[in-house]
Amino acid sequence: MDNKIKNIAKTGYVAKGAVYALTGILAFGAAIGMGSSSEGKLGVIKFLEEQPFGKVLLGLLGLGLLCYSYWRFFQSIKDPENIGNDHKGIGKRIGFFFSGTVYLGLGVFSLYEIFKQSDSSGSAKSEMLPTEYLPYIFYAIAVGMAIKSIFQFVKVYNGNFLSKFHLNKMSNRKTIKTIKWLGYAGWISRGIVVGIVAYFFFKAADTAYQGDIKGTEDAFSFLRQNSEGPWLVGLVALGLICYGAYMFIKAKYRRFND
Structure with missing residues (x-):
């Protein structure tokens, strides 16, 4: 595989790691009463x-996410690794x-935020989509996210x-242990959050025409409603920080099958 492609992939892993690490940090800060409660990928961009x-x-961040998107495409x-x-x-x-x-959408949105004019309000969230089709789109997203969550586990x-x-x-046993612990903690936490987001999309399908789009921020809000909410949010947030750190390690240690 061309070294340029490998470097694009590694840059993408770093950008993805930054998104998840910051998502976890913001959520953890909200759980312990520090900072705002603006969680999720879009919350990271706002932050x-x-x-x-x-x-x-x-x-x-936007360029890094575009690199990750390019690598996934x-x-x-x-199929450079013969899957x-x-x-x-x-x-x-x-x-x-x-x-x-x-991640293409997230990268483009990050770059768009740099150049957009500051206007009075951002109301047009889902007007570009025919509202009668939104429930079906939401159900499809819910199924896709649920499958993704299962695959995480x-x-x-x-x-x-x-x-x-x-x-x-x-040969370094400490590095091996670090990769394993960060990986397991991160993948479990990511699976939990994706599963909750899938639940929200399924629940919101009937009112999708209202533009009630759910995401990671709503997943953390759902966790927070439980009596042990701050503990749950804190644990999941720490897991996402681990996943972010895991992506940084992946950028350094991941091997490509040429």
Whole structure:
């Protein structure tokens, strides 16, 4: 595989790690009563936008996410690591394509936030979509997210996510342990959040025409409503921070099958 493609993939992993780490940090801050409750991927963009040199940070994040999107599309279409064309391989490659689409949108949105004019309100959320089709779109998203959540836990059970590191060729036991612990904590937390988001999309399908779009921020709000809410939010938030750190480690130690 071309080194340029590998570097694009690694840049993308760093950007994705930044998104998840900041999501976890913001959620953890909200759980212990510090900072705002603006959680989720869009909350991360808003947070960065408000920082000194915010537009520079958003630009770097946006470009990194576009790199990750490109890598996912490349995996889906070119199949550089020979995943194959059997049912399992096709399923994975379709998953890569949808992942690329999501992060393409997030990357474009990050860059859009740099150049947009500050106008009075942002009301037009779902007006571009025919409202009569929104419930079906929401149901489809709910099913897709539910399947994704299940696959997160299957990966945890099988430990498949560790195969790309070639741990048997590593000599540093501390690095191996770090990769495993961060990976397991991160994947479990991500599976929980994705599952809750799927539930929200399913629940919101009947009122989708109202533009009641759910996301990670609503997932944390749902956790917070429980009597042990702050503890649950805190644990899941720490897990997402672990997932972000895992992505940073993945950028360094992930091995590509040429």
